[in-house]
Amino acid sequence: MELRPIEPADVDAVQALIESDPGYTERITGYPPGPADAQSLLMMRPEMLAEEAKVVLGGFEGDELVALVDLLRGYPDPSYAFIGLLQVRGDRQGCGIGRTAYRLVERFVENTWPEVRRLRLAVVDTNAKQAAPFWFRQGFEPTGEAKPYQYDQLTSTARLYEKPLCWSHPHLAVGESGIAGQGLFATAPIAAGEVVAVLAGRKVSTAELNELLQHPPVDTITLEDDLHLVLPGDPRPVIAYGNHSCDPNTWWTDAVTLTARRDIVAGEEVTSDYGTSTGVEDWQMRCSCGSDLCRGVITGSDWQRPELQDRYGDHWIPALRARQSG
Structure with missing residues (x-):
């Protein structure tokens, strides 16, 4: 697998990947994927972060997009990178794609953002059954911090996980x-x-x-x-x-x-x-x-x-x- 930044020409492939796994979107929004989800993913970031602090990476096997990663540099502080999303194409789940993509993310961060010493992410309770075991296997541990989470009518709790980097x-x-x-x-x-x-x-x-x-x-x-x-x-x-x-x-x-x-x-x-x-x-x-x-x-x-x-x-x-x- 090759991990590289998503380019404008990849937007349709990003949208197709999101739509291939509707259960994920439903668990974190309460709705099935929408037609503009790819554009939203590429644009959304915390207000305090500069545009260049966000990078969306694609995991490609040849020309085929099989994984998607949303990364924020320096969030919540310069020693961190935040994983906003790691999603695998629906028909490729359970094949080790997510694990491989995550390992490449670690290498990307270590080689590209040397000031980053820890990775952080949030798991929403409505998605925890699917997501938490995966992140535990990658070495993440809960910080004990929890924040209210709401997307329209969906109300839940987001729990923070962290992992130090070598x-x-x-x-x-x-x-x-x-x-x-x-x-x-x-x-x-x-x-x-x-x-x-x-x-x-x-x-x-x-x-x-x-x-x-x-x-x-x-x-x-x-x-x-x-x-x-x-x-x-x-x-x-x-x-x-x-x-x-x-x-x-x-x-x-x-x-x-x-x-x-x-x-x-x-x-x-x-x-x-x-x-x-x-x-x-x-x-x-x-x-x-x-x-x-x-x-x-x-x-x-x-x-x-x-x-x-x-x-x-x-x-x-x-x-x-x-x-x-x-």
């Missing part, structure tokens, strides 16, 4: 690694203490994670004893290409934030110690980092090693730090 330092790029496969490299100096990445993704249990690990690659960190964060997999975020090193140049400053452990020079591979973020007891991997401190095998029990506790101090993910303190 963020990577702009001076990072993927390249061939001497450690393993592809790795992450600094394209310019990064000073000690600078934030290198903020991770985000889907939260899963240990049982769910073990199932996912049967189909690598899976990029994950432990949040709690039975809760893990799995980064997006298709496409993978830039930070997911970071390799392990037993003498890394980044470390953790909270549950999802990696910062530079020391000054990182241009061209240097950017690494972390997987043992400081993995708490799955039966997990292990062989290491070929080449460091003088190389442990040979990295495990989900490395948090217990006294020499690593001394080396990294408080710079473990909080779940492992809690185990060490307990």
Whole structure:
């Protein structure tokens, strides 16, 4: 699927897609689709937003429009993008089109609007049975905020959902690694203490994670004893290409934030110690980092090693730090 901005020549295709799924329009307006719905979608935006802050994207398979996305940049503030609509053509629903379109939306936002750190959307109660499970699967969680919703005679409640996005330092790029496969490299100096990445993704249990690990690659960190964060997999975020090193140049400053452990020079591979973020007891991997401190095998029990506790101090993910303190 290709995701690209809708152009004037696409208006008829947009209208046809809206009409192909009348149930959605009826659930949020109380009426079937109208003949001008495509034009309304392309024009409507909050009054405080500039025209260029709104973009309507189409998911195309060849020349065929199969998905439609309405995005608002900087709403409700510059660190957010708001998803006003993600709709799949009626006869293509249940085929993974929505999931693919959403993943492309994430990549579009990350590549086009670097200041955006979170996605937000609203689910209307009259559409919640259909919409809420989908957004949960994409990693969105309710904020607890709810607002009255009314469209003519239809009265309901709109509930807000949010999802943080992975963020990577702009001076990072993927390249061939001497450690393993592809790795992450600094394209310019990064000073000690600078934030290198903020991770985000889907939260899963240990049982769910073990199932996912049967189909690598899976990029994950432990949040709690039975809760893990799995980064997006298709496409993978830039930070997911970071390799392990037993003498890394980044470390953790909270549950999802990696910062530079020391000054990182241009061209240097950017690494972390997987043992400081993995708490799955039966997990292990062989290491070929080449460091003088190389442990040979990295495990989900490395948090217990006294020499690593001394080396990294408080710079473990909080779940492992809690185990060490307990």
